[in-house]
Amino acid sequence: MSVLGRLIARCLTAIAAGFFLASAALLLFLLPPVTHLFLDIAGSAHYLGVSPRDAHTLSDALVGELLTSGGFLVPFGSGLLLDAGERAHLADVGNLMRLVLLAGGCGAFALLLLARKRPALVSHAARDGALLIGVLASGAGAAFLLAFDATFAFFHGLVFADGTWTFNWSTSHLIQLYPTSFWIPAALSYCVALIVLATVGVVLSRRMARRQGA
Numbered sequence: 001m002s003v004l005g006r007l008i009a010r011c012l013t014a015i016a017a018g019f020f021l022a023s024a025a026l027l028l029f030l031l032p033p034v035t036h037l038f039l040d041i042a043g044s045a046h047y048l049g050v051s052p053r054d055a056h057t058l059s060d061a062l063v064g065e066l067l068t069s070g071g072f073l074v075p076f077g078s079g080l081l082l083d084a085g086e087r088a089h090l091a092d093v094g095n096l097m098r099l100v101l102l103a104g105g106c107g108a109f110a111l112l113l114l115a116r117k118r119p120a121l122v123s124h125a126a127r128d129g130a131l132l133i134g135v136l137a138s139g140a141g142a143a144f145l146l147a148f149d150a151t152f153a154f155f156h157g158l159v160f161a162d163g164t165w166t167f168n169w170s171t172s173h174l175i176q177l178y179p180t181s182f183w184i185p186a187a188l189s190y191c192v193a194l195i196v197l198a199t200v201g202v203v204l205s206r207r208m209a210r211r212q213g214a
Contacts (some may be wrong), residue, residue, distance in 0.1 A: 010125045013114060016107035017129030021201060023104020023118065025193045028098065031069070035059055038189075046172035048173060056175060066094040076173065086174040089165050096159055123208040130201030133194055142190030148184055 028034060036056045039045070045055040058081060061074045072090050074081040082090070115122045143151040156165050167175050 006121075007090040009121060010128065011120075013110070013121055013125030014129035014132065016110045017126040017201065018035060018107075018133045019100070020107040020111065021104075021133045021194060021197045022208055023101045023107075025097055025190060025197055026100060026104075028192055028193060030063055032063075033042060033058070033093075035063060038186045038206070039177075039184050041185055042179050044179065044182060046175050047176040047179055055177065062090065063179075066090065066097055067095055069098070077136075080175050081177075083172075086167060086172060089160070090118055090174070092164065119208065120212055123205045123212060127202050127205035130198040130205065132200070134198030137191045137194035137198065141195070144184070144187045144191065148180070152180075152187070160205070 038057070039055050039059055040052060044059075045052040048055060048058075050058070058074060058076070061079075062072060063069065065072045065074070069091075072082055072087040111122055111126065113214075140151070143154075169175050169179075
């Protein structure tokens, strides 16, 4: 393989490792106990006017719909929890989330396959991908810590069309269930989780490289 070919292969493998780490952290934060913890920290039940258990149930239903491309027609009182605009936004979120998870799954499969045929490539590229994710997560975490609202708006503006993700606090059940006090600790914790996973990835890739050199 030419030098350019090896470079391209290493970059693609590093990207696969990065998507795997990002999707692994995402799956962790979709677990009900984790989501429930952040809901309780945020006081979502109080804002929505329901019990904590009901807030957990509503959130679990929405997360399930995100993963399965549902219509988000979650009952609430005598009507629905979300209006048409909120449901459309969550459909966009679900599409993005499933794309990340699919990319992470494909990345994991590619790493496992290449580890048998090109272990040296995987050990070096996985380290590169883990380092990249760690650096990006550190930068994002610092930005969230210093200017959460601006950073939150920046990331939303990158992936969602203007006007599709802003709602009125006083009338939006989506915002009341997931207020800013939910997203601040969740976003910071996600960045920390990525840094931890990236660190583990670097350590494992270095051990793999040492074994190959032995």
